[in-house]
Amino acid sequence: MKILSIGNSFSQDAQKWLHQIAQSAGAQIHAVNLYIGGCPLVRHWNNFVSQEPAYEMWINGVFERMISVNEAVTLENWDVITFQQASPDSGDYSTFQPYLNYLYREVKKVCPDARYYIHQTWSYEVDCKLAAFDNYMRSRCIMDQKSIEAYKLASAETGLELIPCGDLVRHLRTLPEFDYPAGGMSVNRDGFHLTLDYGRYAAGVMWYAFLTGGDPRKVSFVPVVEDVPADEKILKKLNEAVYTVLHS
Numbered sequence: 001m002k003i004l005s006i007g008n009s010f011s012q013d014a015q016k017w018l019h020q021i022a023q024s025a026g027a028q029i030h031a032v033n034l035y036i037g038g039c040p041l042v043r044h045w046n047n048f049v050s051q052e053p054a055y056e057m058w059i060n061g062v063f064e065r066m067i068s069v070n071e072a073v074t075l076e077n078w079d080v081i082t083f084q085q086a087s088p089d090s091g092d093y094s095t096f097q098p099y100l101n102y103l104y105r106e107v108k109k110v111c112p113d114a115r116y117y118i119h120q121t122w123s124y125e126v127d128c129k130l131a132a133f134d135n136y137m138r139s140r141c142i143m144d145q146k147s148i149e150a151y152k153l154a155s156a157e158t159g160l161e162l163i164p165c166g167d168l169v170r171h172l173r174t175l176p177e178f179d180y181p182a183g184g185m186s187v188n189r190d191g192f193h194l195t196l197d198y199g200r201y202a203a204g205v206m207w208y209a210f211l212t213g214g215d216p217r218k219v220s221f222v223p224v225v226e227d228v229p230a231d232e233k234i235l236k237k238l239n240e241a242v243y244t245v246l247h248s
Contacts (some may be wrong), residue, residue: 001212002030003080004114006069006103008039010121011084012058013194014165014203017223019060021204024221025214033058034072040086041099044069048106073110080211081111082163084119085154087192088132091146093153104158117211120151120162122169126181128191144170163210165203168245169194172202175241177234197223197230202238209242216242 003018005011015031022029034055036043047054053068073081083103089095104116123143124133136143147166155162172178172187178198180186187202189195194203201223209216216239223230 001028001079002076003032003082003207003211004072004076004078005031005033005082005084005119006044006072006107007033007082007084007119008035008086009037009193010087010165011035011082011119013200014119014163014207015058016061016196016200017204017221018207020221020223021201021208021219022212022214025208025219027208027212027214029208029212030076031060032072032076034067034069038086038088040089041083041096041103044083045099045103048103069107073107078111078114080117081107081114082117082119083160084121085150087121087124088130088135090121091136091143091150093150096150096154097157100154100158104160116158116160118151118154118158118160118162120164120166121147122166122194123147125186125188125191128188130192133191140173163207164245165206168202168206168242169199171241171245172238175237177237196225197228198234198238201230201235202242205239205242206245209246216240216246 011033012035015033018031019029048069051068051070053066055067057064057067123140126140151162178184178187187199194200205216205219219239
């Protein structure tokens, strides 16, 4: 399966371990992310119009070169192409359109046979220092509510399914291991991006299971960050969490 994400750092998080996750479960995924930090849909659309090679192209979690979105969509016969909004704007639907419709329409002209999805992003941690958190009264609950509403509207208007990473993060925060306000680990490394080990792993398993239909409980990949392998007991709980979200 060949996947292209027209995204930002949140799709970077989701794709970091995706190739290895799929491999461990007996599947093959060629994962390409077009990365500009914090890039919103309006900028993706403007970049498409200008054909500016403004994106870092990451292949299976490794930087390759700079590229335009226009060139990227012609590189492969893509099976899957994803869009997403920048997290600060995720709860404001007026920032999604008309740019999402424009981008989907034009990319689909080039790649008519691809399957298209919207990557649902997640809310910030309770102690996130980003000024953008003020848009949500510095409340994780309010950001969740507004983001859920906006992404559901985007899905309804475009007809594109959501990859439910926002739902997954929300579920993870109910588990004792990731109940950060009660002393558990945060699923975020800086208040908004996912942790390099468990957070990125969980998002990658979600993408694998959602896009391939594979059983997340059969994933056996163990990420290693700074020479420290992740705890396999926690990884199994993350696999179960993905299964639960997809079957709830």
